[in-house]
Amino acid sequence: xxxxxxxxxxxxxxxxxxxxxxxxxxxxxxxxxxxxxxxxxxxxxxxxxxxxxxxxxxxxxxxxxxxxxxxxxxxxxxxxxxxxxxxxxxxxxxxxxxxxxxxxxxxxxxxxxxxxxxxxxxxx
Numbered sequence: 001x002x003x004x005x006x007x008x009x010x011x012x013x014x015x016x017x018x019x020x021x022x023x024x025x026x027x028x029x030x031x032x033x034x035x036x037x038x039x040x041x042x043x044x045x046x047x048x049x050x051x052x053x054x055x056x057x058x059x060x061x062x063x064x065x066x067x068x069x070x071x072x073x074x075x076x077x078x079x080x081x082x083x084x085x086x087x088x089x090x091x092x093x094x095x096x097x098x099x100x101x102x103x104x105x106x107x108x109x110x111x112x113x114x115x116x117x118x119x120x121x122x123x124x
Contacts, residue, residue: 001064001065001066001067002062002063002064002065003031003033003041003062003063003065004033004034004060004061004062004063004088005031005032005033005034005038005041005060005061005063006031006032006034006058006059006060006061007029007030007031007055007056007057007058007059007060007061008030008031008032008040008057009029009030009057010027010028010029010055010056010057011027011028011029011030013025013026013027013050014026014027014028024046024047025046025047025050026044026045026046026047026050027044027045027050027055028042028043028044029042029043029044029045029055030042030043031043031061031063034060041080042080043063043065043080043081043082044079044080044081044082045081045082045085046081049082049083053082053084053085055085059087060087060088060089061085061086061087061088062085062086062088063082063084063085064082064083064084064085064086065080065081065082065083066080066081066083067079067080067081068081
């Protein structure tokens with residue numbers, strides 16, 4: 001999923017070591033959408049993505065994310081985990097080159113118009 005908005009809060013980086021002995025870190029942010037009725041979305045960037053996408057308050061971004069819910073002691077918790085961040089207004093990938101006519105190219109044959117008098121009822 002994707003959502004666009006402006007970073008309004010950048011929380012301090014959190015880090016630690018898992019039970020398995022692996023180091024981890026995450027950065028949490030709050031994004032506000034630019035709609036008639038703005039919404040605030042709390043999300044995190046975990047592991048290498050915390051360093052890969054440095055964000056500052058005021059940055060306008062498009063966030064690609066996953067939503068995950070889990071149960072703990074009879075209560076449900078939902079998190080929004082970002083996996084890709086693009087700065088708003090950044091150049092997107094270039095579009096495919098337009099089709100060009102080449103000398104000696106043969107155009108495709110015209111498609112016959114069967115109209116409503118066609119006797120077969122196949123959709124193709």
